[in-house]
Amino acid sequence: xxxxxxxxxxxxxxxxxxxxxxxxxxxxxxxxxxxxxxxxxxxxxxxxxxxxxxxxxxxxxxxxxxxxxxxxxxxxxxxxxxxxxxxxxxxxxxxxxxxxxxxxxxxxxxxxxxxxxxxxxxxxxxxxxxxxxxxxxxxxxxxxxxxxxxxxxxxxxxxxxxxxxxxxxxxxxxxxxxxxxxxxxxxxxxxxxxxxxxxxxxxxxxxxxxxxxxxxxxxxxxxxxxxxxxxxxxxxxxxxxxxxxxxxxxxxxxxxxxxxxxxxxxxxxxxxxxxxxxxxxxxxxxxxxxxxxxxxxxxxxxxxxxxxxxxxxxxxxxxxxxxxxxxxxxxxxxxxxxxxxxxxxxxxxxxxxxxxxxxxxxxxxxxxxxxxxxxxxxxxxxxxxxxxxxxxxxxxxxxxxxxxxxxxxxxxxx
Numbered sequence: 001x002x003x004x005x006x007x008x009x010x011x012x013x014x015x016x017x018x019x020x021x022x023x024x025x026x027x028x029x030x031x032x033x034x035x036x037x038x039x040x041x042x043x044x045x046x047x048x049x050x051x052x053x054x055x056x057x058x059x060x061x062x063x064x065x066x067x068x069x070x071x072x073x074x075x076x077x078x079x080x081x082x083x084x085x086x087x088x089x090x091x092x093x094x095x096x097x098x099x100x101x102x103x104x105x106x107x108x109x110x111x112x113x114x115x116x117x118x119x120x121x122x123x124x125x126x127x128x129x130x131x132x133x134x135x136x137x138x139x140x141x142x143x144x145x146x147x148x149x150x151x152x153x154x155x156x157x158x159x160x161x162x163x164x165x166x167x168x169x170x171x172x173x174x175x176x177x178x179x180x181x182x183x184x185x186x187x188x189x190x191x192x193x194x195x196x197x198x199x200x201x202x203x204x205x206x207x208x209x210x211x212x213x214x215x216x217x218x219x220x221x222x223x224x225x226x227x228x229x230x231x232x233x234x235x236x237x238x239x240x241x242x243x244x245x246x247x248x249x250x251x252x253x254x255x256x257x258x259x260x261x262x263x264x265x266x267x268x269x270x271x272x273x274x275x276x277x278x279x280x281x282x283x284x285x286x287x288x289x290x291x292x293x294x295x296x297x298x299x300x301x302x303x304x305x306x307x308x309x310x311x312x313x314x315x316x317x318x319x320x321x322x323x324x325x326x327x328x329x330x331x332x333x334x335x336x337x338x339x340x341x342x343x344x345x346x347x348x349x350x351x352x353x354x355x356x357x358x359x360x361x362x363x364x365x366x367x368x369x370x371x372x373x374x375x376x377x378x379x380x381x382x383x384x385x386x387x388x389x390x391x392x393x394x395x396x397x398x399x400x401x402x403x404x405x406x407x408x409x410x411x412x413x414x
Contacts, residue, residue, distance in 0.1 A: 001033050005075050012071070033076055034242070037205055040069045070182040073205055077179035080112035080161045085121060090322045091283070092118035094291035094348035097377045099124065100150060102294055105227045107155040109243055111203055113162065115154050125151030129216060130173045138188065141171035141216050144223050153227070157220050157245065163202035171202060171216050221245055228253055233299065235290070237263040238282030241271065250275055259299050278305055288346035291377060296413075321345075326353060332362040339368040343375075351378035355385050367401045374409055383409060 044065040051057045091114060095104070106115055119126040130139040144153065156163075162177035164186065178186060180201040188197045204211050211217065224245070228234060234253040241247040241262070254260040254274035262271045263278045263285045271277055278285070293301050324330055325338035339357065342349070349372050357369035366389065373382045383406070390402040 001076070001079055002036065004079070005033065005036070005072065008075060009068075009071070032240075033072060034205075037069060037072050037076075040065050040072065044069060066182075073181035074179050076111065076205070077161050077181070077201075077203070080110075081177065081179070083112050083114055083117065085117050086323055088114040088117035089121040090347075091286050093122060093350055094287060094377050095294065096122045096124050096152070097350070098291050098294035099152065101297070103153075105153040105155065105231070107157055107224045107227075109158040109239065109246065110156075111159060111161050113160060115152065119152060126154055127151055128154040128156065129220070133173070133175055137175050139173045141173075143216070143219060155220050155224050155227075157217065157224055158204040158243075159202045159217075161203070164199040165202050165214070167198040172199065225249060225252075228258075229256075231258055233259045233261075235261045235263065235302075236275075237285055237290075239264070240266070240269065247272070259302070261302055276303070278302070280305070284345055284347075288348055288375070291348050292346075292375075295377075322347065322349075322353075326356055328360065332360075332365050335360070335362075335365050336368045339365070339372065343371045346375060347372075348375050348377050351376070351381050351385075354378070354382045358382075358385055358389060363395050363398060366395075367398055370401055370405050373405065374412060379409070 044062060047057050047062040047065065096118065108115070116126060116128070118124070127145055129141055129144045131142050133139045144155070160173070161179070162174050164172045164174060164177075164180075166172055166188075172188075174188075180186060180199075186199040188199055189195075190197065202211070204217065212221075228249045229252075231253065234250070236246065236250050239246055239262075241250060250260060250262065251272035254272045257274075260272070260275040261278055262269070262275050263280060263282060265279065265281055267279055269277070280289075289302070289305055293299075321338045321341045325335055325342060327335075330338075335357075354369060354372055354376055357372070358366055360366055360369070370386060373379060373386060376382045386402050386405070390399040393399065
Protein backbone atom coordinates (compact mmCIF):
# COMPACT_ATOMS: atom_id res chain seq x y z
CA UNK A 1 0.00 0.00 0.00
CA UNK A 2 2.90 2.38 0.75
CA UNK A 3 4.18 2.21 -2.83
CA UNK A 4 0.74 3.08 -4.19
CA UNK A 5 0.44 5.91 -1.68
CA UNK A 6 3.84 7.16 -2.81
CA UNK A 7 2.52 7.40 -6.38
CA UNK A 8 -0.67 9.01 -5.12
CA UNK A 9 1.32 11.75 -3.37
CA UNK A 10 3.15 12.55 -6.59
CA UNK A 11 -0.20 13.08 -8.30
CA UNK A 12 -1.03 15.76 -5.71
CA UNK A 13 1.82 17.89 -7.04
CA UNK A 14 3.34 18.66 -3.67
CA UNK A 15 6.33 20.97 -3.73
CA UNK A 16 9.63 19.11 -4.11
CA UNK A 17 10.97 20.13 -0.67
CA UNK A 18 7.82 18.79 0.99
CA UNK A 19 7.88 15.56 -1.01
CA UNK A 20 11.57 15.04 -0.22
CA UNK A 21 10.84 15.09 3.51
CA UNK A 22 8.95 11.79 3.21
CA UNK A 23 10.70 10.24 0.21
CA UNK A 24 13.22 8.24 2.24
CA UNK A 25 10.62 6.84 4.63
CA UNK A 26 8.33 5.73 1.83
CA UNK A 27 11.12 3.83 0.08
CA UNK A 28 12.22 1.79 3.11
CA UNK A 29 11.67 -1.97 3.05
CA UNK A 30 8.82 -3.28 5.24
CA UNK A 31 7.63 0.28 5.82
CA UNK A 32 3.84 0.44 6.09
CA UNK A 33 1.08 3.01 6.31
CA UNK A 34 0.75 2.63 10.06
CA UNK A 35 4.39 3.63 10.55
CA UNK A 36 3.98 6.53 8.13
CA UNK A 37 0.99 7.91 10.04
CA UNK A 38 2.87 7.49 13.34
CA UNK A 39 5.91 9.40 12.06
CA UNK A 40 3.88 12.18 10.50
CA UNK A 41 1.89 12.57 13.70
CA UNK A 42 5.14 12.80 15.69
CA UNK A 43 6.30 15.66 13.46
CA UNK A 44 2.98 17.42 13.91
CA UNK A 45 2.99 17.00 17.71
CA UNK A 46 6.61 18.14 17.90
CA UNK A 47 5.80 21.40 16.15
CA UNK A 48 2.77 21.98 18.39
CA UNK A 49 4.84 21.33 21.53
CA UNK A 50 7.49 23.80 20.42
CA UNK A 51 4.79 26.41 19.85
CA UNK A 52 3.33 25.84 23.32
CA UNK A 53 6.80 26.30 24.85
CA UNK A 54 7.28 29.58 23.00
CA UNK A 55 9.97 28.14 20.74
CA UNK A 56 10.35 28.83 17.03
CA UNK A 57 8.29 26.55 14.84
CA UNK A 58 8.24 25.65 11.18
CA UNK A 59 4.71 26.53 10.13
CA UNK A 60 5.28 25.04 6.70
CA UNK A 61 6.30 21.70 8.20
CA UNK A 62 3.29 21.76 10.54
CA UNK A 63 0.84 22.36 7.69
CA UNK A 64 2.54 19.74 5.54
CA UNK A 65 2.51 17.14 8.33
CA UNK A 66 -1.17 17.71 9.00
CA UNK A 67 -2.04 17.49 5.30
CA UNK A 68 0.06 14.33 4.95
CA UNK A 69 -1.64 12.69 7.94
CA UNK A 70 -5.10 13.50 6.66
CA UNK A 71 -4.18 12.23 3.21
CA UNK A 72 -2.83 8.99 4.67
CA UNK A 73 -5.95 8.48 6.81
CA UNK A 74 -8.16 9.01 3.76
CA UNK A 75 -6.03 6.74 1.55
CA UNK A 76 -6.13 3.80 3.98
CA UNK A 77 -9.94 3.88 3.98
CA UNK A 78 -10.09 4.44 0.23
CA UNK A 79 -7.97 1.36 -0.49
CA UNK A 80 -9.95 -0.80 1.93
CA UNK A 81 -13.21 0.13 0.20
CA UNK A 82 -11.76 -0.82 -3.22
CA UNK A 83 -11.59 -4.51 -2.26
CA UNK A 84 -13.28 -6.68 -4.88
CA UNK A 85 -15.90 -9.24 -3.94
CA UNK A 86 -14.16 -11.90 -6.08
CA UNK A 87 -10.94 -11.38 -4.09
CA UNK A 88 -12.72 -11.78 -0.77
CA UNK A 89 -14.56 -14.85 -2.03
CA UNK A 90 -11.31 -16.44 -3.22
CA UNK A 91 -9.41 -15.60 -0.05
CA UNK A 92 -11.88 -17.14 2.41
CA UNK A 93 -14.00 -19.54 0.38
CA UNK A 94 -12.07 -22.77 0.99
CA UNK A 95 -11.72 -22.03 4.70
CA UNK A 96 -15.41 -21.24 5.16
CA UNK A 97 -16.32 -24.55 3.53
CA UNK A 98 -14.57 -26.33 6.41
CA UNK A 99 -16.41 -24.44 9.17
CA UNK A 100 -18.90 -27.26 9.86
CA UNK A 101 -16.23 -29.22 11.69
CA UNK A 102 -14.72 -26.25 13.53
CA UNK A 103 -15.63 -23.11 15.44
CA UNK A 104 -13.78 -20.32 13.65
CA UNK A 105 -13.02 -17.05 15.38
CA UNK A 106 -11.27 -14.42 13.24
CA UNK A 107 -9.65 -11.47 15.02
CA UNK A 108 -8.16 -8.83 12.77
CA UNK A 109 -6.58 -5.39 12.92
CA UNK A 110 -7.46 -4.83 9.25
CA UNK A 111 -10.10 -2.24 8.43
CA UNK A 112 -11.35 -3.78 5.17
CA UNK A 113 -14.51 -5.86 4.85
CA UNK A 114 -13.06 -8.96 3.16
CA UNK A 115 -14.45 -11.38 5.77
CA UNK A 116 -17.89 -9.77 5.65
CA UNK A 117 -17.94 -9.79 1.84
CA UNK A 118 -16.88 -13.44 1.75
CA UNK A 119 -19.59 -14.37 4.26
CA UNK A 120 -22.19 -12.74 2.01
CA UNK A 121 -20.82 -14.49 -1.09
CA UNK A 122 -20.80 -17.89 0.60
CA UNK A 123 -24.00 -17.33 2.61
CA UNK A 124 -22.18 -17.86 5.89
CA UNK A 125 -23.72 -16.39 9.07
CA UNK A 126 -21.47 -13.84 10.77
CA UNK A 127 -21.39 -12.60 14.35
CA UNK A 128 -19.60 -9.24 14.53
CA UNK A 129 -21.34 -7.60 17.48
CA UNK A 130 -23.81 -5.50 15.48
CA UNK A 131 -27.53 -5.98 15.06
CA UNK A 132 -28.74 -7.19 11.67
CA UNK A 133 -28.83 -4.48 9.01
CA UNK A 134 -31.83 -5.96 7.26
CA UNK A 135 -33.14 -3.31 4.87
CA UNK A 136 -31.86 -0.44 6.99
CA UNK A 137 -28.90 1.83 6.36
CA UNK A 138 -27.69 1.71 9.97
CA UNK A 139 -27.01 -1.06 12.52
CA UNK A 140 -26.18 -0.44 16.17
CA UNK A 141 -23.52 -2.17 18.25
CA UNK A 142 -25.02 -4.67 20.70
CA UNK A 143 -22.03 -6.83 21.66
CA UNK A 144 -20.90 -10.31 20.64
CA UNK A 145 -23.24 -13.18 21.32
CA UNK A 146 -21.91 -16.16 23.23
CA UNK A 147 -23.51 -18.72 20.92
CA UNK A 148 -21.67 -18.97 17.59
CA UNK A 149 -23.53 -21.76 15.78
CA UNK A 150 -22.26 -22.60 12.28
CA UNK A 151 -21.21 -19.06 11.46
CA UNK A 152 -18.01 -17.05 11.74
CA UNK A 153 -17.20 -14.96 14.80
CA UNK A 154 -15.41 -11.78 13.72
CA UNK A 155 -13.52 -9.44 16.05
CA UNK A 156 -12.29 -6.27 14.34
CA UNK A 157 -10.15 -5.02 17.19
CA UNK A 158 -9.10 -1.82 15.34
CA UNK A 159 -12.50 -1.16 13.82
CA UNK A 160 -13.81 -1.18 10.27
CA UNK A 161 -14.28 1.29 7.45
CA UNK A 162 -18.04 1.12 8.00
CA UNK A 163 -17.96 1.81 11.77
CA UNK A 164 -18.78 5.25 13.18
CA UNK A 165 -19.26 7.03 16.48
CA UNK A 166 -22.51 8.95 16.82
CA UNK A 167 -22.84 12.10 18.88
CA UNK A 168 -25.36 10.11 20.94
CA UNK A 169 -22.42 7.96 22.17
CA UNK A 170 -23.59 4.95 20.18
CA UNK A 171 -21.47 2.90 17.76
CA UNK A 172 -22.97 2.39 14.31
CA UNK A 173 -22.28 0.37 11.18
CA UNK A 174 -23.36 1.88 7.85
CA UNK A 175 -24.36 -0.03 4.74
CA UNK A 176 -22.82 2.70 2.55
CA UNK A 177 -19.72 3.98 4.36
CA UNK A 178 -17.69 7.07 3.47
CA UNK A 179 -14.04 7.78 4.36
CA UNK A 180 -13.73 10.33 7.18
CA UNK A 181 -10.42 12.00 7.90
CA UNK A 182 -9.12 15.08 9.67
CA UNK A 183 -12.00 17.14 11.08
CA UNK A 184 -14.69 15.84 8.75
CA UNK A 185 -18.01 14.54 10.10
CA UNK A 186 -21.04 12.75 8.64
CA UNK A 187 -24.56 13.86 9.41
CA UNK A 188 -27.16 11.09 9.33
CA UNK A 189 -30.72 12.35 9.16
CA UNK A 190 -33.61 10.41 10.67
CA UNK A 191 -36.65 11.78 8.83
CA UNK A 192 -39.11 9.82 10.95
CA UNK A 193 -37.76 11.32 14.18
CA UNK A 194 -36.82 14.67 12.62
CA UNK A 195 -33.34 14.35 14.13
CA UNK A 196 -29.77 14.42 12.84
CA UNK A 197 -26.92 12.34 14.24
CA UNK A 198 -23.40 13.59 13.64
CA UNK A 199 -20.88 10.80 13.07
CA UNK A 200 -17.11 10.53 13.20
CA UNK A 201 -14.82 7.65 12.22
CA UNK A 202 -14.50 4.77 14.65
CA UNK A 203 -11.21 3.45 13.25
CA UNK A 204 -8.21 3.06 15.52
CA UNK A 205 -5.48 4.61 13.42
CA UNK A 206 -2.14 5.46 15.11
CA UNK A 207 -3.40 9.04 15.49
CA UNK A 208 -6.49 7.84 17.34
CA UNK A 209 -5.04 5.33 19.81
CA UNK A 210 -6.88 6.98 22.71
CA UNK A 211 -10.03 5.45 21.25
CA UNK A 212 -8.98 2.02 22.52
CA UNK A 213 -10.66 2.98 25.79
CA UNK A 214 -13.96 3.83 24.05
CA UNK A 215 -16.69 1.33 23.14
CA UNK A 216 -16.66 -1.16 21.58
CA UNK A 217 -12.90 -1.75 21.86
CA UNK A 218 -12.52 -2.75 25.53
CA UNK A 219 -15.18 -5.43 25.02
CA UNK A 220 -13.56 -6.59 21.78
CA UNK A 221 -10.12 -6.94 23.36
CA UNK A 222 -11.61 -8.80 26.33
CA UNK A 223 -13.48 -11.17 24.01
CA UNK A 224 -10.32 -11.64 21.93
CA UNK A 225 -8.33 -12.69 24.99
CA UNK A 226 -11.10 -14.97 26.26
CA UNK A 227 -11.57 -16.76 22.94
CA UNK A 228 -7.78 -17.14 22.55
CA UNK A 229 -7.60 -18.65 26.04
CA UNK A 230 -9.87 -21.54 25.04
CA UNK A 231 -8.63 -21.97 21.46
CA UNK A 232 -7.31 -25.35 20.35
CA UNK A 233 -4.91 -23.68 17.93
CA UNK A 234 -3.89 -20.05 17.32
CA UNK A 235 -2.62 -18.76 13.96
CA UNK A 236 -1.42 -15.20 13.38
CA UNK A 237 -1.37 -14.37 9.67
CA UNK A 238 0.34 -11.45 7.94
CA UNK A 239 0.89 -9.43 11.11
CA UNK A 240 4.04 -7.67 12.30
CA UNK A 241 2.87 -8.22 15.91
CA UNK A 242 3.64 -4.56 16.61
CA UNK A 243 0.23 -4.21 18.20
CA UNK A 244 0.82 -4.89 21.92
CA UNK A 245 -2.47 -6.77 22.36
CA UNK A 246 -1.71 -9.08 19.42
CA UNK A 247 1.81 -9.82 20.63
CA UNK A 248 0.62 -10.42 24.20
CA UNK A 249 -2.13 -12.82 23.11
CA UNK A 250 0.32 -14.63 20.82
CA UNK A 251 2.81 -14.96 23.65
CA UNK A 252 0.18 -16.20 26.12
CA UNK A 253 -1.19 -18.78 23.68
CA UNK A 254 2.29 -20.17 23.09
CA UNK A 255 3.12 -20.13 26.81
CA UNK A 256 -0.05 -22.14 27.62
CA UNK A 257 1.05 -24.84 25.21
CA UNK A 258 -1.58 -24.00 22.58
CA UNK A 259 -0.11 -24.75 19.12
CA UNK A 260 0.73 -21.22 17.97
CA UNK A 261 1.90 -20.24 14.48
CA UNK A 262 2.93 -16.91 12.95
CA UNK A 263 2.66 -16.74 9.14
CA UNK A 264 4.92 -14.01 7.74
CA UNK A 265 7.10 -13.24 4.74
CA UNK A 266 9.59 -11.49 7.06
CA UNK A 267 12.20 -14.06 8.04
CA UNK A 268 13.63 -11.65 10.65
CA UNK A 269 10.34 -10.98 12.44
CA UNK A 270 10.67 -11.40 16.21
CA UNK A 271 8.00 -13.72 17.61
CA UNK A 272 7.35 -15.23 21.08
CA UNK A 273 9.83 -17.98 21.91
CA UNK A 274 7.37 -20.89 21.93
CA UNK A 275 5.50 -19.86 18.79
CA UNK A 276 6.41 -21.35 15.41
CA UNK A 277 7.20 -19.21 12.39
CA UNK A 278 5.96 -20.12 8.91
CA UNK A 279 7.69 -18.18 6.13
CA UNK A 280 5.24 -17.54 3.31
CA UNK A 281 2.63 -15.26 1.83
CA UNK A 282 -0.63 -14.70 3.68
CA UNK A 283 -2.57 -15.16 0.42
CA UNK A 284 -1.28 -18.68 -0.10
CA UNK A 285 -1.83 -19.63 3.52
CA UNK A 286 -5.45 -18.47 3.53
CA UNK A 287 -6.39 -19.94 0.15
CA UNK A 288 -4.60 -23.27 0.49
CA UNK A 289 -2.70 -24.16 3.65
CA UNK A 290 -5.36 -23.19 6.20
CA UNK A 291 -8.30 -24.98 4.53
CA UNK A 292 -6.15 -28.07 3.98
CA UNK A 293 -5.25 -28.10 7.67
CA UNK A 294 -8.89 -27.67 8.68
CA UNK A 295 -9.84 -30.57 6.42
CA UNK A 296 -7.28 -32.96 7.92
CA UNK A 297 -7.16 -31.47 11.48
CA UNK A 298 -3.56 -32.58 11.85
CA UNK A 299 -1.19 -30.04 13.42
CA UNK A 300 1.76 -31.95 11.95
CA UNK A 301 0.63 -30.63 8.58
CA UNK A 302 1.32 -27.06 9.69
CA UNK A 303 4.68 -28.09 11.12
CA UNK A 304 5.62 -29.55 7.75
CA UNK A 305 4.66 -26.31 5.99
CA UNK A 306 7.78 -24.59 7.33
CA UNK A 307 10.10 -26.48 4.96
CA UNK A 308 11.58 -25.20 1.70
CA UNK A 309 8.73 -26.53 -0.44
CA UNK A 310 6.38 -24.08 1.28
CA UNK A 311 8.63 -21.15 0.48
CA UNK A 312 8.87 -21.88 -3.23
CA UNK A 313 6.35 -20.96 -5.93
CA UNK A 314 4.47 -18.50 -3.74
CA UNK A 315 1.97 -16.68 -5.90
CA UNK A 316 1.83 -12.99 -5.05
CA UNK A 317 -1.24 -12.22 -7.14
CA UNK A 318 -3.39 -15.31 -6.50
CA UNK A 319 -6.57 -13.29 -6.82
CA UNK A 320 -5.71 -11.79 -10.21
CA UNK A 321 -4.64 -15.22 -11.44
CA UNK A 322 -7.90 -16.73 -10.23
CA UNK A 323 -9.88 -14.11 -12.12
CA UNK A 324 -7.77 -14.60 -15.26
CA UNK A 325 -8.34 -18.37 -15.21
CA UNK A 326 -12.13 -17.95 -15.09
CA UNK A 327 -12.37 -15.18 -17.68
CA UNK A 328 -13.40 -16.88 -20.92
CA UNK A 329 -12.41 -13.75 -22.85
CA UNK A 330 -8.74 -14.62 -22.31
CA UNK A 331 -6.86 -16.76 -24.80
CA UNK A 332 -6.71 -20.50 -24.01
CA UNK A 333 -2.93 -20.34 -23.49
CA UNK A 334 -3.38 -17.54 -20.96
CA UNK A 335 -6.06 -19.47 -19.09
CA UNK A 336 -3.90 -22.61 -19.05
CA UNK A 337 -0.96 -20.63 -17.67
CA UNK A 338 -3.19 -19.17 -14.96
CA UNK A 339 -4.43 -22.67 -14.05
CA UNK A 340 -0.84 -23.91 -13.80
CA UNK A 341 -0.02 -21.06 -11.41
CA UNK A 342 -3.05 -21.85 -9.26
CA UNK A 343 -1.96 -25.49 -9.11
CA UNK A 344 1.61 -24.49 -8.16
CA UNK A 345 0.21 -22.23 -5.45
CA UNK A 346 -1.97 -25.02 -4.08
CA UNK A 347 -5.15 -22.97 -4.43
CA UNK A 348 -8.34 -24.84 -3.54
CA UNK A 349 -11.18 -23.96 -5.91
CA UNK A 350 -14.84 -24.73 -5.34
CA UNK A 351 -17.09 -26.85 -7.56
CA UNK A 352 -18.56 -23.90 -9.47
CA UNK A 353 -15.14 -22.60 -10.53
CA UNK A 354 -13.87 -26.03 -11.58
CA UNK A 355 -17.05 -26.77 -13.54
CA UNK A 356 -16.65 -23.42 -15.30
CA UNK A 357 -13.17 -24.47 -16.46
CA UNK A 358 -14.28 -28.01 -17.34
CA UNK A 359 -16.98 -26.49 -19.56
CA UNK A 360 -14.55 -24.30 -21.49
CA UNK A 361 -14.80 -24.81 -25.26
CA UNK A 362 -11.03 -25.35 -25.52
CA UNK A 363 -9.96 -28.93 -24.79
CA UNK A 364 -6.56 -27.74 -23.56
CA UNK A 365 -8.23 -25.67 -20.85
CA UNK A 366 -10.48 -28.59 -19.92
CA UNK A 367 -7.49 -30.91 -19.55
CA UNK A 368 -5.48 -28.36 -17.57
CA UNK A 369 -8.41 -27.86 -15.18
CA UNK A 370 -8.24 -31.54 -14.19
CA UNK A 371 -5.10 -30.71 -12.21
CA UNK A 372 -7.17 -28.53 -9.87
CA UNK A 373 -9.49 -31.35 -8.82
CA UNK A 374 -7.25 -33.25 -6.33
CA UNK A 375 -7.05 -30.21 -4.04
CA UNK A 376 -10.62 -29.06 -4.61
CA UNK A 377 -12.85 -28.59 -1.59
CA UNK A 378 -15.49 -30.41 -3.68
CA UNK A 379 -13.25 -33.15 -5.05
CA UNK A 380 -15.89 -35.89 -5.21
CA UNK A 381 -18.45 -33.79 -7.07
CA UNK A 382 -15.77 -32.36 -9.37
CA UNK A 383 -14.66 -35.90 -10.25
CA UNK A 384 -18.25 -36.80 -11.14
CA UNK A 385 -18.49 -33.78 -13.42
CA UNK A 386 -15.18 -34.64 -15.12
CA UNK A 387 -16.23 -38.28 -15.50
CA UNK A 388 -19.43 -37.20 -17.24
CA UNK A 389 -17.39 -35.21 -19.77
CA UNK A 390 -14.93 -38.09 -20.26
CA UNK A 391 -17.78 -40.60 -20.75
CA UNK A 392 -19.26 -38.51 -23.55
CA UNK A 393 -16.34 -39.56 -25.73
CA UNK A 394 -16.16 -36.16 -27.39
CA UNK A 395 -12.42 -35.95 -26.87
CA UNK A 396 -10.25 -39.03 -26.45
CA UNK A 397 -7.30 -37.14 -25.00
CA UNK A 398 -9.48 -35.72 -22.22
CA UNK A 399 -10.67 -39.24 -21.40
CA UNK A 400 -7.08 -40.47 -21.18
CA UNK A 401 -6.09 -37.59 -18.89
CA UNK A 402 -9.11 -38.25 -16.69
CA UNK A 403 -8.25 -41.97 -16.41
CA UNK A 404 -4.80 -41.10 -15.09
CA UNK A 405 -6.33 -38.56 -12.69
CA UNK A 406 -8.82 -41.17 -11.44
CA UNK A 407 -6.00 -43.58 -10.56
CA UNK A 408 -4.10 -40.84 -8.75
CA UNK A 409 -7.14 -39.61 -6.79
CA UNK A 410 -7.94 -43.18 -5.72
CA UNK A 411 -4.63 -43.27 -3.85
CA UNK A 412 -5.29 -40.01 -2.00
CA UNK A 413 -6.84 -39.86 1.47
CA UNK A 414 -10.55 -39.02 1.53
